[in-house]
Amino acid sequence: MLVPVLLFLVGFGLLIKGGDWFVDGSVGIARRFHLPELLIGATIVSIGTTLPEVMVSSQAALQGNAGISYGNAIGSIICNTSLIAAITITVSPGKVNPKSFALPTAFFFAAALSYAAVAWTLGSFQRWMGLLYLAVFVVYMVVSTMQMKKHPELAEEGAEEESDGKERSFAIELLLLVVGAVAIAIGARLLVDNGTLIAAALGVPDSVIGLTMIALGTSLPELITAITSLVKGHGSLSLGNIIGANLFNIVLVSGMAISLSPFAIPAEKTVMGGINSSLVIDLPIMLAVMAIMCLPALFKGKLSRWQGIVLLCIYAGFTVYQFVV
Numbered sequence: 001m002l003v004p005v006l007l008f009l010v011g012f013g014l015l016i017k018g019g020d021w022f023v024d025g026s027v028g029i030a031r032r033f034h035l036p037e038l039l040i041g042a043t044i045v046s047i048g049t050t051l052p053e054v055m056v057s058s059q060a061a062l063q064g065n066a067g068i069s070y071g072n073a074i075g076s077i078i079c080n081t082s083l084i085a086a087i088t089i090t091v092s093p094g095k096v097n098p099k100s101f102a103l104p105t106a107f108f109f110a111a112a113l114s115y116a117a118v119a120w121t122l123g124s125f126q127r128w129m130g131l132l133y134l135a136v137f138v139v140y141m142v143v144s145t146m147q148m149k150k151h152p153e154l155a156e157e158g159a160e161e162e163s164d165g166k167e168r169s170f171a172i173e174l175l176l177l178v179v180g181a182v183a184i185a186i187g188a189r190l191l192v193d194n195g196t197l198i199a200a201a202l203g204v205p206d207s208v209i210g211l212t213m214i215a216l217g218t219s220l221p222e223l224i225t226a227i228t229s230l231v232k233g234h235g236s237l238s239l240g241n242i243i244g245a246n247l248f249n250i251v252l253v254s255g256m257a258i259s260l261s262p263f264a265i266p267a268e269k270t271v272m273g274g275i276n277s278s279l280v281i282d283l284p285i286m287l288a289v290m291a292i293m294c295l296p297a298l299f300k301g302k303l304s305r306w307q308g309i310v311l312l313c314i315y316a317g318f319t320v321y322q323f324v325v
Contacts, residue, residue, distance in 0.1 A: 018187055061258070
């Protein structure tokens with residue numbers, strides 16, 4: 001049991017550091033070829049922070065671990081919103097610009113409601129659905145880039161640029177890109193393989209491991225971004241990034257996993273006399289926490305501390321429920 005736990009933690013470390021290297025290398029190369037800053041922020045950086053979820057869910061899907069693949073995407077959304085965003089909102093509530101959140105929020109709820117509808121009515125995802133979600137991802141990237149070019153002030157609000165002041169050579173940037181991608185792939189494999197072993201040893205369903213431990217681990221890049229924003233006194237700026245990451249968990253992470261290996265909604269955990277727990281607990285909570293976070297931002301243009309506290313309570317209750325009930 002000790003070895004799987006250690007390898008599980010090593011997988012976490014490789015995912016996070018690999019994602020960091022991948023983003024640094026790809027952004028450096030993009031700037032070297034004079035790609036627009038808006039395009040870099042809207043594509044490379046956003047995708048780079050979501051790569052851990054993509055690799056973990058894709059790896060799990062290919063290995064037939066639908067529980068981890070499904071649970072990681074849904075769990076990451078719940079974790080991003082009710083833990084990471086909640087911490088930011090609780091510590092630093094304030095005004096936000098509804099215009100910067102309107103597009104990703106609209107795309108998220110459209111994708112999430114369709115995802116939940118398929119789960120509730122059909123109980124499984126076919127390959128064409130995964131391809132459709134990937135197509136939505138491409139459309140979102142194009143539309144968001146066009147919007148930022150038309151309204152550059154929105155891009156400035158939603159993106160924070162980190163610079164260490166060091167000029168790297170092309171060889172170093174390329175090395176970071178390759179090593180980062182390899183580290184993410186290895187980390188994902190370690191996380192999935194050993195997460196499955198730990199789940200089996202503890203008698204916990206794969207979907208629970210995906211919804212909690214793996215979801216938290218693959219959400220660490222967003223957590224680091226939120227903490228950095230708080231330290232710099234710009235807590236509300238990470239909200240847009242989190243909404244975007246949540247959208248990517250549906251259209252990119254789940255889309256890729258479904259396209260590679262279509263799967264049925266895991267029914268390892270049931271409640272109320274045999275009802276699939278995911279259908280009545282996980283999916284409604286995913287939609288509810290996003291509504292609690294986004295609606296006041298869209299209609300009132302501000303975030304309140306009570307939202308963060310409520311979201312943190314929901315996350316605590318959700319986590320306890322997964323392991324106790």
